Amino acid sequence: MSTNHRKLHREAALTAGRPAPHIAARRSLAHVIRDDAEAIRIAKDLALEFAVGAAQRDRERRLPLAEIDRFSQSGLWAIGIPKAYGGAGVSAATLAEVTAIISAADSSIGQIPQNHFYMVEALRLNGSEEQKQHYFRRVLEGDRLGNAFTEIGTKTPVDFKTHFADRNGKLYVNGQKFYATGSLFAHIVVAVAKGPNGRVHLVFIDRAAPGLGFVDDWSSFGQRSTGSGTVTFDDVEVTPFQIVDHDGSFEQPTPMGPFAQIIHAAVQVGIARGALAETISYVRAHTRPFFELAIEHGYEDPHTIHGVGDVAIRVHAVDALLARAGRIVDRATAEPTAASVAEASIAVAEVKALGTDVAQLAATKLIEFGGARSTLESYGLDRFWRNARTHSLHDPVRWKYHHIGNFYLNGILPPRHGAL
Numbered sequence: 001m002s003t004n005h006r007k008l009h010r011e012a013a014l015t016a017g018r019p020a021p022h023i024a025a026r027r028s029l030a031h032v033i034r035d036d037a038e039a040i041r042i043a044k045d046l047a048l049e050f051a052v053g054a055a056q057r058d059r060e061r062r063l064p065l066a067e068i069d070r071f072s073q074s075g076l077w078a079i080g081i082p083k084a085y086g087g088a089g090v091s092a093a094t095l096a097e098v099t100a101i102i103s104a105a106d107s108s109i110g111q112i113p114q115n116h117f118y119m120v121e122a123l124r125l126n127g128s129e130e131q132k133q134h135y136f137r138r139v140l141e142g143d144r145l146g147n148a149f150t151e152i153g154t155k156t157p158v159d160f161k162t163h164f165a166d167r168n169g170k171l172y173v174n175g176q177k178f179y180a181t182g183s184l185f186a187h188i189v190v191a192v193a194k195g196p197n198g199r200v201h202l203v204f205i206d207r208a209a210p211g212l213g214f215v216d217d218w219s220s221f222g223q224r225s226t227g228s229g230t231v232t233f234d235d236v237e238v239t240p241f242q243i244v245d246h247d248g249s250f251e252q253p254t255p256m257g258p259f260a261q262i263i264h265a266a267v268q269v270g271i272a273r274g275a276l277a278e279t280i281s282y283v284r285a286h287t288r289p290f291f292e293l294a295i296e297h298g299y300e301d302p303h304t305i306h307g308v309g310d311v312a313i314r315v316h317a318v319d320a321l322l323a324r325a326g327r328i329v330d331r332a333t334a335e336p337t338a339a340s341v342a343e344a345s346i347a348v349a350e351v352k353a354l355g356t357d358v359a360q361l362a363a364t365k366l367i368e369f370g371g372a373r374s375t376l377e378s379y380g381l382d383r384f385w386r387n388a389r390t391h392s393l394h395d396p397v398r399w400k401y402h403h404i405g406n407f408y409l410n411g412i413l414p415p416r417h418g419a420l
Helices: 003-014 036-051 054-060 065-073 092-105 107-111 114-126 129-141 256-285 302-334 338-370 383-392 397-410
Strands: 145-148 163-167 170-177 188-194 200-206 212-216 230-238 243-245
Touching: 036 065, 036 092, 054 383, 065 107, 092 107, 092 256, 092 302, 107 256, 107 383, 114 129, 114 145, 114 200, 114 243, 114 256, 145 230, 163 188, 170 188, 188 230, 200 230, 256 302, 256 338, 256 383, 302 338, 338 383, 338 397
Parallel strands: 145 188
Antiparallel strands: 163 170, 170 230, 188 200, 200 243, 212 230
């Protein structure tokens, strides 16, 4: 693509949505979390805050700028940094539980740092010592990494036109991304781009870099406040220090794939928890009894009691599967082999598959048991189903069932990639 065509393409994207928010430089250093228990405690405290206003943010499609600042300044965005570099080095099980806790309160906020954690793990696996020292320090201080991964218009979601190339002794990134969750809130945008040799790399780009553009044009009916819109790159100059190989994470057994996916699975588990909690709260407070029953309160309806019990069992089942998957991912991280990574991928696929079904069931039953009044816009209860349905499309669950069945029935190890 010529320089003029790139500029026209970028200008068309920039006029298609709302202006991107200004993200100010950090004013203070983030808190540093020391262990798993502290991470869980802080996540629970923040979830109470984030639940307030979640329905309104969804209704208004309002970006959670203040909430994301609170989230990253709490230290939770740095809990994946190894202890050797000053982080808490929490387990995958803890990271998944933190994500589920936040997602139960507001699943958009719960999803936003997924790619941040993914890029931290990519640095751990493939970054040079100098890159780890530099970027881990910035994350510990409170800088946020944003995703610029998937593109629109390519044959598959893992085909990339975005690239970097040498021109007159300098490297320039050009291209356009969509579904760029986290980038609107990021201090550093991480672009997935092909190099001159065709290999896929991660390119770490400071937000203020000339030629980097953001468009708040995310218009999905769910996960409305993730800001997952467009990022453009128009001759963005970078250096070799900003580039980390990405293909290597999957050419040999590493926990990269299941690590990425367990965070997505935790978002679904969180939505299921949140929908169940909202069902209990709403039915207790508002639901009227059916006129055929001689009861005083809607929560005495035997069919509602049975239905809530059924949903509770299923939510607790995916809770257990999430914790189990976390333990298996942790084992694969400690001893990555073809067998241990495959086992981790399958365990995570299981919780993602069932969690997706349970989240949508819990969200549907919330409205069913709540009755006609529960559909009023002022309650915003439909957001649980919309969020579960939208987020479930991130990676096709039907393929997870395929790989799970092939693993158990035929002993075939699943492929290594970031979607399993």
